[in-house]
Amino acid sequence: MKFLKNVWYVAALPDQVGRELLGRKIAGVHVLLYRTQAGEAVAIADTCPHRFAPLNKGSLIGDNVECLYHGLQFSPAGRCVRNPQADLISPNMHIGRYPVVERHGLVWLWPGDERLADPAKIPDLSHIENSPTRRTVHSFIEAPYRHDILIDNLMDLTHIDFLHVGSFSGGPPESGETVVEERDNQVIVTRTQYRGAPPPRDADMGPLVDRRFHIRWFPSQVTAFEGRMVLPGGSLDQGRKTVFTHIATPADAKNTNYFMSFTREHAVEDRDLDAIISATQKKVIATEDGPMLEAIDRRMNGADLMELRPVVLPGDTGALRVRRVVKRLLQEEERHQAASEVRSA
Amino acid sequence: MKFLKNVWYVAALPDQVGRELLGRKIAGVHVLLYRTQAGEAVAIADTCPHRFAPLNKGSLIGDNVECLYHGLQFSPAGRCVRNPQADLISPNMHIGRYPVVERHGLVWLWPGDERLADPAKIPDLSHIENSPTRRTVHSFIEAPYRHDILIDNLMDLTHIDFLHVGSFSGGPPESGETVVEERDNQVIVTRTQYRGAPPPRDADMGPLVDRRFHIRWFPSQVTAFEGRMVLPGGSLDQGRKTVFTHIATPADAKNTNYFMSFTREHAVEDRDLDAIISATQKKVIATEDGPMLEAIDRRMNGADLMELRPVVLPGDTGALRVRRVVKRLLQEEERHQAASEVRSA
Amino acid sequence: MKFLKNVWYVAALPDQVGRELLGRKIAGVHVLLYRTQAGEAVAIADTCPHRFAPLNKGSLIGDNVECLYHGLQFSPAGRCVRNPQADLISPNMHIGRYPVVERHGLVWLWPGDERLADPAKIPDLSHIENSPTRRTVHSFIEAPYRHDILIDNLMDLTHIDFLHVGSFSGGPPESGETVVEERDNQVIVTRTQYRGAPPPRDADMGPLVDRRFHIRWFPSQVTAFEGRMVLPGGSLDQGRKTVFTHIATPADAKNTNYFMSFTREHAVEDRDLDAIISATQKKVIATEDGPMLEAIDRRMNGADLMELRPVVLPGDTGALRVRRVVKRLLQEEERHQAASEVRSA
């Protein structure tokens, strides 16, 4: 399985990165995240070039990482800065380092060609940043399934009216429609549903509601949702609003770093509510989506989705468009890679 | 590993099939078994053609199965009968269905070419059907080893005098002989043993007995046993009788659906005895055959038995004949398959 | 992964071999170890040639092993000596037997060409044999990592000053040097360290010591250590002595039979001290080296070390020399094998 490399991925939540070494796999790459003494989040390769010890087993000496096995030390720039066995430090002792940026309350990492790592390419999630009137609760799961079937899941919200009846949904609506647009390598899905039972937590709305979700997918495998809910026939633009964000950073061909966030504009100071939101969200994912996605992953057994010739339903349009964009971007990355090699040969 | 497809396999015990969806793997195929509202046992593919969700996670809506993920519905004939996202139902939305017949107290399924699925080909196990004077107790195990080494085990009863000393056997007899016949793709083994200690539960017979087992193997991987035991030199036809049946329905190359039955003609109404028989049988299989077959499976590591050039002993004659019949039938299936493809091209 | 076959490997500790059958994997070969009634340690193949049952599940009948599955019996010479199903015993019913020698308090086995199995080739470990003035405590671990990365670990003692700080080491020394010699297919490393903190158990020496280790590697994957410790500038030949021996008998490409010994010349009769030494040694290996070596094994994912182009440090010299010797000996074994086949063709 190939992953996009020249994108900003969410690698961690800010409080997961500190003075404890954090090893994580991002798009097939073992990376090591930590903070310098000045508090800056940095990332270098997580594999020692000497005998391939995971550097995350090592320790921080100031801003440098010391390998636990034989004590080589590496700077936040991936330079070997100490060889306890000799004064000599040769170029092959340096390791990879990865651009890291903290933005929108998330830690972003660029696993690809550093020369292309422009922070302006980070998906705009300013609408979920914390402020005096807004609070975003983040959760993290190490999900044991492929990131692409999770993205399929997120881009096709028709599933909530079956898989999530009783949690995020009150049941299938009378009718619904899905509109898909593509813009600047983003895929925007608008899913509207008419006359369905509201989810349990919105039961106060009455027996039937109209709902609409805007979902914006970024090549970073970020999906940003805005939901609206009104009484049937009402103006959806004015409806009750929910904002949430699901991020499926690929770990490797079998695992996903799954970040999920919920953003609210009420009870902003309520830390107990934070905990309830996080627990609820994780529980639904763990008990409803998780077992389904794991089962599908086993059935697919590593095969490419399209090679299995799936039946295509209207709700798939967004997910299939995502697959087309990813395919195109992968081809662009290959061409860029080939060109770089020619130029440096 | 190739499996015979054009045979009736025992897929389940009747009380395992009901209004709860039962997913099972039969000869490499994921099948879904359930009963219609009228009580008929049916089987369709257990994989949704949309995104490959296991249909067994879904639910029954009347006689149809609704996929839990996005709500496609399928009839007992494997037809897609509801697409909640559009009125359109296209031919590629239909899935496989498998002929099912209940007979002799077992649920039989035909995973191959439906046109050949003649119930007359079901092995005749009428001698184990329940009646006012006869009671058969069935048990089921998901066995984590290949079906063919289980069949080898069943066809070569010399093993009971070593592996099952103290349970099914009192120890090796003074002498024994194995006669093998083949008839209509069935393999019939007659194993006679002279002057051996009886198994513990027949200790009342005295210190020494003669025993004879008739074992009939069917391509359905069914083995039907009739045992007789007499005092040395007595007429085996008149001896104390035991009837049992072991069925090794292949799940996949590593697992077996193992059904085992014991049939008695006394205490027919005694439900406590039923439970004792089932528990005893399962315990002996789990503690004596199971560990041995798992260990052999690991040592063979997926290889074909004959390629490993095993030593052949007289007791193997039946098992080797079975392997020859299976090989011949697999070749016939291949020819049939090739002919079908030519005709439909 | 190829293993040297024409060497004596430590297969077991003497008290692991008795009248209970012991199955063990040595250099990729399943072997069965036991003692005859006369107390002699012997080894035959652990796989029955009939249906590949592990013979270690069987039982001893005098000096012979009876297979649990159908009762074939094998002598300590690997000859089939009883076929309960017929008087016939054919040559293909015999199995491999492996030369075994008990020496230096260890059980040695030769998995290769028996004609070359000269006990004179057993590594000389007479210096760890028990005597009235010397006591060696042995321990055994089934280690879930490749033997070659364990040998790398043992041959490069620079690791103790990082991985074992607080247990075997007080911290990195001011300076150190490694000298490597090769003699008769043995690799001898002398590692000297100047002005380092002593390990905790030698804290009585004062804040700083000089240390020297002689390590002798044998193709049997035996490493014999002698350590000396003095006050800085003292004569290392007169220093406080420690003697220990680590043996990395390959099991298969993923597992190692790890034997470790500590030899002392004081409190020779103290059995409680024996237990403390064994527990301490196993604990350090299990908590410090074990997790590191398992992690490295996963990162290397079965690849050959040199193909991964590791950075080479001075401390690696011994380990790399070992790899060169093993490569040369493997080539010799191949040539010997080819010549044998020509001669017997």
Ligand code: FES
């Ligand atoms: S493996 Fe990191 S310093 Fe040796």
Ligand code: FES
């Ligand atoms: S996977 Fe079954 S309806 Fe989508």
Ligand code: FES
């Ligand atoms: S497997 Fe050993 S005697 Fe049959």
